[in-house]
Amino acid sequence: MKKNVGVAVLGLGWMGQAHSRSMLRIPSLFPERSVDPRLVVCADTEESRRARAVEDFGFERSVENWEEAVSADDVDAVWVTAPNMLHIPMIEAATAAGKAVFSEKPIGGKPEQAVRAYQVAQAAGVATGVGYNYLWAPLVIHAKSLIDSGQLGDITHYRGHFLSMYGSDELGLLTWRFFMDQAGYGVTSDILSHSVSMAQFLVGPIAEVTGMKNNTITHRPIAQGAAGHYGRGAPDDPKGEVENEDFASMLCTFANGATGTFESSRTMVGPESQNSFAVYGTKGALEWNLETMNELRFYRLTDDPSSGYTTIYGGDRFPYHGAFVPGQANAIGFEDLVAIEDHVFLESLAGGERFSPGFREAVDVVSVQQALIDSWTSRGWEPVVDLAP
Template structure:
């Protein structure tokens, strides 16, 4: 397929992420005019009519449909973006790849490791460009931390602690959305947020060799959602009918990296205190760094050979750091979560146009799936488990 700078977008699932991705595509020409990329919102699919109305009326999609199959044969669509619930990803992504469309799929791509492997193979066999939503990599301060690691400024890495502690499930009256039910999402925090923590560990430190993991469900029943509602920020009432939570709130693991680094990874969706603490602490033989998405414009750095005083210092992000100058000029001016999504969309479309390798692609997703698979084997066996490559 020869693409001009116009790229036709079809999007499946117009909930939280579908809306965020749509805003991101619209943002590209205004925040990154020099890229010369014009994403066109051609068609959107969702099963909720009000969401389709909003997509066309407010977001500027040219057309809408209740059936995602309608997007597959359209010659004016180059890229299909999958932001439907995770359990639907495999069927959709395989059909999208077979239709020869480039495909972006929200993390963790498949709802279980085997599904991610099948999706990765489908895209590889079809020769389409793939991308996935490990957006925290794109934070300018995370990019800076990685550059420091690659430049040897932290020395030889020794310890890594990664975590994603989110508040979204801490309210006992938070509704039983698809995220909490095995029939719609085989795994809970493992797939939803631990996947982000694993990808960040890969991005900064490298592959993980083996893990020992544990899990728990802290809130065992929740109110059933009303029809057309049911994203994970909706709230029910005490008198509502209740349903069972059937996948894990918490997963924690000790991990050993291939390069000898030792660490921990934890994820919880029902914890009090942290709000959206997607964070890491990293120690090397010459220094240390830590970052937390709740303060995404700040990096804590300890470089004793370079600093006049001992202890961590705070580095403030700003226009001089990775892509941040496209959003705000000068130091200390902040960007936020959805700006990372705009960077993600830009970099994916640049990959579609052949200007860069797509990364994170489904290849990065299967690396994450391999570690998820080892965590599941370990919480069953209650022993250390090696990470195996599930690529087909």
């Protein structure tokens, strides 16, 4: 007998739709599951999205006011997929109502907000998850097992990039992502956070950092009404100021002595979604890039003069891959990672195990972010202090 978990999704934009679609696919993807999610209620301020929620996604109902959704008796778990400034009030209300909470990253947008989310969830004793979805890529999980089993030797260096073009069009609208009070910080919250979570997952804690930031598109057309992620203005539209950073880079030292370099941008032209890492050890190296997420490049140090990087293609011999497609080198995609994280989170609710990454791991990420922010002012190296209370 499968456990029925009533789900509320708060915000049916890009990620709200991705999670809702994932939840619909879970029964057919994971026949061995012990949990069946039930799409109970979707909250969105846009009428057309509320209608889609019911008509296209099969939610039992939709509401305009998210507060009605989080406290409903038939809701067991809440997915927070609204813009960053709504994460904390939504998490506070959901945890106060005793619901499990899965929040999209970065949880708020400023380090103290992720810490607040962790605090209220701890106090309420509810289960938490955070949407660092790239940690669930089957080849990333394989990379971790190669590192953990010593196949790379001692890790000496890590390179993390998240270079995206989502803000590279100077006529791209001034949406919530570009305001300090709506998004929090810029790329450091939005996408460097993915790179930091990946580095912590693969290599371990980061001990000290220094970095810099920049803005390359300082003004954008003001959005009229509710604007989507990819909205575009006209050259003569009135413009407003971008309040948070377009670019950030960071040098770091890991607790295990390895060094690291990170770069993150939303305005660079060229890399469309280059969320990538390279890990170097004394016996080998690994490279992975979201743009080619079904390939992992592996170098093993040998005496063979023909040795070099080999490409490992994704396939059903790696964790979770076979749920989507059998065989070898048949590709999976972005939303499949969302389905995996949702499935594992739901299973953890039924089994009572702690899910990772949860809000604790989000605090690990923002502890690094706070040190980076401090280095912008001090212009020096800053120790990473654990912000968990």
